[in-house]
Amino acid sequence: MDLMLEVNGQTVRASAPDETLLVDFLRDTLGLTGTHVGCDTSQCGACVVHVDGRAVKSCTMLAASADGSRVLTIEGLAATTGGNDLHPMQRAFHENHGLQCGFCTPGMVMTAVAYAADHAAPDEADVRAALEGNLCRCTGYQNIVASVIAGAAAMHAGKEA
Structure with a gap:
């Protein structure tokens, strides 16, 4: 086809x-x-x-x-921000140690970006529910959840102004 x-x-x-x-x-x-x-x-x-x-x-x-x-x-995610820098969610995963071996990270980040687009200030329970369909075998998710919360805030920074 x-x-x-x-x-x-x-x-x-x-x-x-x-x-x-x-x-x-x-x-x-x-x-x-x-x-x-x-x-x-x-x-x-x-x-x-x-x-x-x-x-x-x-x-x-x-x-x-x-x-x-x-x-x-x-x-292609970083390019959506208009530059060569990391997307805010990618940066948040890096800064909050939201990755371990990195295998699940691309899927986690893509799920998190879609979720955060509509959720500027999610709490831990909401993030855990949003990531329910993504598995990480290396970690207890604490840093992933922190990354998504920080990434969501960064994605929405300045939008309220």
Whole structure:
């Protein structure tokens, strides 16, 4: 199947078999390996990307379903801030030690960005609920939760003015 979609702000035209999952299309066809394959069952969240502004688990979405859509991966996230600097959520994960081995981090960050877009000042319980579909095997989530809270505040800083 011939596909045309926007990935990280660039128009992409490529062919893929009808049964190709979006995660495999991103990784294998486009070489965007920041999106990870963790479980293939939609349980771990390592594969989360944004499709038309919504956080989706790309391991259970066909690439054909993304035809004509805007896809944002971890590789394109920093560019959404208009510069070469890290996205505020990426910076918050770095500053608050919200990553361990880093395998789950791209999915966590992408889920957190989508959540924080509508939640300027979440509390710990809300963040834990929002991250329910993302698993980290290395940590107790305390630093991840702190990162999301700080990232949400940074994303909304100056918007109230």
